[in-house]
Amino acid sequence: MAQNLAIPSRLCLAPGPSPVPFRVRQAMANPVIGHLDPAFLAIVDAVQQDLRDVFGTANRVTLPVSGTGSAGMEMSLTNFVEPGDTVVVIRQGVFGQRMAEAAEKLGAQVVAVDIPWGQICSLEELSRVLAAHPQVRLVAVVMAETSTGVYQPLDGWAERIHAAGALFLVDTVTALGGIPVEVDRQGFDIVFSGTQKCLSAPPGLAPFTVNERALERLSRRQHPVPSWYLDLLQIREYWGNARLYHHTAPISMIYGLKEALTIIQEEGLTARYRRHRQVAESLWAGLEAMGLELMVPRTHRLTTVTTVKIPDGIEDRVVRQRLLNEAGIEIAGGLGQWAGKIWRIGVMGEGADISHMMRLLVELRRILHDLGMPLPSGVEALEAQYVAWERESSEWRAG
Amino acid sequence: MAQNLAIPSRLCLAPGPSPVPFRVRQAMANPVIGHLDPAFLAIVDAVQQDLRDVFGTANRVTLPVSGTGSAGMEMSLTNFVEPGDTVVVIRQGVFGQRMAEAAEKLGAQVVAVDIPWGQICSLEELSRVLAAHPQVRLVAVVMAETSTGVYQPLDGWAERIHAAGALFLVDTVTALGGIPVEVDRQGFDIVFSGTQKCLSAPPGLAPFTVNERALERLSRRQHPVPSWYLDLLQIREYWGNARLYHHTAPISMIYGLKEALTIIQEEGLTARYRRHRQVAESLWAGLEAMGLELMVPRTHRLTTVTTVKIPDGIEDRVVRQRLLNEAGIEIAGGLGQWAGKIWRIGVMGEGADISHMMRLLVELRRILHDLGMPLPSGVEALEAQYVAWERESSEWRAG
Numbered sequence: 001m002a003q004n005l006a007i008p009s010r011l012c013l014a015p016g017p018s019p020v021p022f023r024v025r026q027a028m029a030n031p032v033i034g035h036l037d038p039a040f041l042a043i044v045d046a047v048q049q050d051l052r053d054v055f056g057t058a059n060r061v062t063l064p065v066s067g068t069g070s071a072g073m074e075m076s077l078t079n080f081v082e083p084g085d086t087v088v089v090i091r092q093g094v095f096g097q098r099m100a101e102a103a104e105k106l107g108a109q110v111v112a113v114d115i116p117w118g119q120i121c122s123l124e125e126l127s128r129v130l131a132a133h134p135q136v137r138l139v140a141v142v143m144a145e146t147s148t149g150v151y152q153p154l155d156g157w158a159e160r161i162h163a164a165g166a167l168f169l170v171d172t173v174t175a176l177g178g179i180p181v182e183v184d185r186q187g188f189d190i191v192f193s194g195t196q197k198c199l200s201a202p203p204g205l206a207p208f209t210v211n212e213r214a215l216e217r218l219s220r221r222q223h224p225v226p227s228w229y230l231d232l233l234q235i236r237e238y239w240g241n242a243r244l245y246h247h248t249a250p251i252s253m254i255y256g257l258k259e260a261l262t263i264i265q266e267e268g269l270t271a272r273y274r275r276h277r278q279v280a281e282s283l284w285a286g287l288e289a290m291g292l293e294l295m296v297p298r299t300h301r302l303t304t305v306t307t308v309k310i311p312d313g314i315e316d317r318v319v320r321q322r323l324l325n326e327a328g329i330e331i332a333g334g335l336g337q338w339a340g341k342i343w344r345i346g347v348m349g350e351g352a353d354i355s356h357m358m359r360l361l362v363e364l365r366r367i368l369h370d371l372g373m374p375l376p377s378g379v380e381a382l383e384a385q386y387v388a389w390e391r392e393s394s395e396w397r398a399g
Numbered sequence: 400m401a402q403n404l405a406i407p408s409r410l411c412l413a414p415g416p417s418p419v420p421f422r423v424r425q426a427m428a429n430p431v432i433g434h435l436d437p438a439f440l441a442i443v444d445a446v447q448q449d450l451r452d453v454f455g456t457a458n459r460v461t462l463p464v465s466g467t468g469s470a471g472m473e474m475s476l477t478n479f480v481e482p483g484d485t486v487v488v489i490r491q492g493v494f495g496q497r498m499a500e501a502a503e504k505l506g507a508q509v510v511a512v513d514i515p516w517g518q519i520c521s522l523e524e525l526s527r528v529l530a531a532h533p534q535v536r537l538v539a540v541v542m543a544e545t546s547t548g549v550y551q552p553l554d555g556w557a558e559r560i561h562a563a564g565a566l567f568l569v570d571t572v573t574a575l576g577g578i579p580v581e582v583d584r585q586g587f588d589i590v591f592s593g594t595q596k597c598l599s600a601p602p603g604l605a606p607f608t609v610n611e612r613a614l615e616r617l618s619r620r621q622h623p624v625p626s627w628y629l630d631l632l633q634i635r636e637y638w639g640n641a642r643l644y645h646h647t648a649p650i651s652m653i654y655g656l657k658e659a660l661t662i663i664q665e666e667g668l669t670a671r672y673r674r675h676r677q678v679a680e681s682l683w684a685g686l687e688a689m690g691l692e693l694m695v696p697r698t699h700r701l702t703t704v705t706t707v708k709i710p711d712g713i714e715d716r717v718v719r720q721r722l723l724n725e726a727g728i729e730i731a732g733g734l735g736q737w738a739g740k741i742w743r744i745g746v747m748g749e750g751a752d753i754s755h756m757m758r759l760l761v762e763l764r765r766i767l768h769d770l771g772m773p774l775p776s777g778v779e780a781l782e783a784q785y786v787a788w789e790r791e792s793s794e795w796r797a798g
């Protein structure tokens with residue numbers, strides 16, 4: 001086994017990377033073969049089809065971008081934004097903010113719609129913004145905001161965005177494989193994600209899909225795409241039928257992604273989404289029974305990331321360091337305006353497991369006790385919620 | 400082990416990906432931990448130091464870019480080229496051409512210096528170009544052209560480029576770990592590479608280093624860097640002391656790279672370069688004994704990629720497909736103007752092994768025989784050359 005690498009035992013319950021199953025890690029240990037080898041191209045075909053299934057799309061151009069989730073964002077913007085374009089970005093957290101920055105770097109006129117953290121953007125608000133900016137070319141939104149734990153409903157959005165003549169770009173990084181994405185049904189034009197969240201593959205690839213409407217826009221660009229690495233017109237020649245060399249695909253990562261997608265197929269998407277919800281709701285019941293406060297109202301709370309208010313008088317870093325050092329559990333702190341104020345717990349992929357959440361509650365309570373904050377136990381409430389769901393799931397499974 | 404992935408047995412002798420050692424592949428199978436976990440950051444530190452050693456640099460900003468070698472090229476150009484900049488690109492093959500295209504996409508005024516394929520750019524030619532373009536801001540060159548098999552000597556270049564007020568960018572993709580790069584001694588300002596060549600790690604990371612001269616230029620940019628993903632000013636906050644989150648590092652790939660760099664340390668750089676030369680010269684002796692013609696004169700022939708003329712009357716694809724299907728050996732065809740005219744053989748990292756080259760010669764000769772081209776054997780000449788080198792190496796090792 002590996003020399004010199006002393007990887008400690010960790011339970012990764014931050015919102016990414018999520019725990020990566022043994023099968024996926026072993027897949028990456030397979031021999032590396034050529035990126036133009038027919039045997040590798042067969043795996044590429046399979047990965048593309050599996051990604052279509054989990055995205056819920058028939059889009060021809062569906063592929064893993066050779067970079068992390070942020071490379072998927074960059075791919076989505078650099079190809080579909082031109083200098084001077086009006087781009088509406090819904091800014092509900094760090095990842096909306098990031099899209100606004102990236103679009104600005106590309107010379108776009110960014111119309112940022114600021115939504116208070118923890119809240120959602122309504123269809124009415126969207127319509128108001130579209131009406132105020134009739135020249136809008138693209139609307140970008142995060143479906144699952146990793147920084148806040150908010151699920152942004154997007155029903156009806158595509159219709160209005162398309163009526164305004166704009167493309168609809170959706171960040172599904174913290175959604176794909178954990179909650180339904182349904183690209184075609186929802187009318188998303190450009191969609192990106194990451195592998196290290198609910199797909200439970202390692203970080204390093206960005207699943208990406210784009211429809212013909214967006215490709216048609218791309219074919220009519222006035223300015224060259226300012227990126228060579230992420231130039232979609234060239235990249236699709238490798239991922240399309242031509243299989244022309246553009247850049248060397250990250251072979252081992254694609255082995256890992258294929259195995260992760262196989263595991264998802266074995267579980268089934270519907271069962272997987274239910275599991276994420278069951279474990280998340282159990283976690284919420286446990287946290288609330290402990291007296292902790294959740295940051296996002298139930299109506300638009302994300303199952304894949306739970307945000308918890310840090311109790312007054314408790315220091316963020318002390319708790320997280322003790323969790324890591326004493327229990328080997330990683331959770332995340334807040335980002336941006338919520339730094340030091342919240343904890344973020346990932347309920348993602350392999351991490352969406354009731355035993356993991358029990359262990360977290362037990363250790364978190366123990367440490368808060370030690371710090372002079374005696375809280376009631378949450379595990380009984382967690383168990384009750386879990387069992388209620390399990391009963392319902394049994395009925396659902398029985399048909 | 401991996402389900403559904405049926406990876407055939409292959410000997411990868413194309414110019415990348417090169418064969419990846421078991422230890423490196425096993426390192427990637429380690430559990431994924433968080434990108435901000437102190438245990439992971441210790442690995443990050445070690446990788447950065449190891450990369451400095453192999454680059455031959457003390458540059459603070461030395462890191463693996465989260466993408467393949469082409470992402471390293473993009474990183475090098477997008478941060479250090481501004482719209483309107485005069486950029487000199489030495490165009491000796493596909494990868495020089497690629498840098499010219501990428502710089503043009505960024506709005507640069509590209510001065511392409513076209514060198515006939517298989518030849519090198521002289522110091523006099525460089526000086527002439529610099530004199531003709533006094534406003535030059537950057538000079539980009541490929542040290543080891545993967546498409547032609549040419550080694551471009553760069554002694555004395557930095558002095559002239561710096562005297563002209565320009566930055567010196569060097570593509571070392573097919574050099575790093577196989578031939579000396581010596582960034583500091585040679586005065587290179589911006590340097591990128593890839594992991595799937597002479598480092599014998601899988602494709603997916605781009606080692607990159609940049610000195611203070613270049614960083615100072617970056618700090619005075621007039622236009623924003625048009626990329627968010629590859630914005631060096633932000634990226635270095637993670638790879639520097641601050642360790643601020645920018646994008647999630649590709650954890651498993653970094654495990655693999657660390658192990659590959661450890662293997663290089665164990666062998667020692669000087670011994671490694673000698674091995675590459677010993678195996679390459681043995682291969683050349685074998686190919687020439689068979690009556691095959693090498694494309695590049697010995698004076699500037701690259702040890703890491705050998706380019707061979709395809710004999711008249713022999714069809715490129717037929718031979719390569721038979722090599723792959725009958726012998727499991729992958730070599731590459733030509734690119735660009737040499738497509739269909741040459742074969743390219745990688746002598747890279749773990750691939751630089753005399754037994755691999757013997758196997759290749761035997762199988763290649765067998766297939767050419769079958770196709771009606773009886774050639775003499777090359778293995779005896781290969782052996783003689785190898786043994787001569789081995790004798791010399793023993794003396795060298797004995798001190």
